[in-house]
Amino acid sequence: MKSAPTIAFDVRPSSWVVAAIALMTLAAGLAPWLSAVSSIGALAVTMLALALGAAAMRDFLQPRFVRIAFRDSGWALVDRSGDEREALLESHRRLGSWVSLGFCAGGSSHFRTLIGPDNLDAPTRRRLVLLLSRAEIVQHA
Missing domain, CATH: 2.30.29 (PH-domain like)
Structure with missing residues (x-):
C-alpha cells in the first residue's frame, strides 16, 4: 500500500512582497503631484492611494x-x-x-x-x- x-x-508574509506594496503605495501617492492635477485633486488621490495601500498591507501582513x-x-x-x-x-x-x-x-x-x-x-x-x-x-x- x-x-x-x-x-x-x-x-x-513575504518581506519582498511587503516592500513591493510599500513602493507601489508611495509611487501612487507621489504620481498626482508630478502631474497637472490641482493640489486639492493631488491631495485626494494621495490620501486614497495611502489608505488603499495601508489596507492592502494590513490584509497581507495578517493572513x-x-x-x-x-x-x-x-x-x-x-x-x-x-x-x-x-x-x-x-x-x-x-x-x-x-x-x-x-x-x-x-x-x-x-x-x-x-x-x-x-x-x-x-x-x-x-x-x-x-x-x-x-x-x-x-x-x-
Whole structure:
C-alpha cells in the first residue's frame, strides 16, 4: 500500500512582497503631484492611494490562516485561533522560485497565498512543488 505524502508549513508574509506594496503605495501617492492635477485633486488621490495601500498591507501582513497542511484526508488550513478547516486546492502556479496557492475553505471563503524564497525554506518549498506536480494530489483537491 502506497502512503500519501504529507506536508505542513506556516504561512508567513513575504518581506519582498511587503516592500513591493510599500513602493507601489508611495509611487501612487507621489504620481498626482508630478502631474497637472490641482493640489486639492493631488491631495485626494494621495490620501486614497495611502489608505488603499495601508489596507492592502494590513490584509497581507495578517493572513486569515497561519498554517497549511496536506495529509491523507486532504488539504487543511489552520486559522489564528488554532481551528482547522478542510480546504480544496483551487489553483496552484509555479512562478520561478515562487509558488502561488489558492484554496476554497468552505462555501465562498477563498484564501490565496504566495510562497517564496524568503518565507519558506528551500527544502520544504521543493517538497511542495513535487507534491503539487503529482496528478493524484491535483485530483484530490
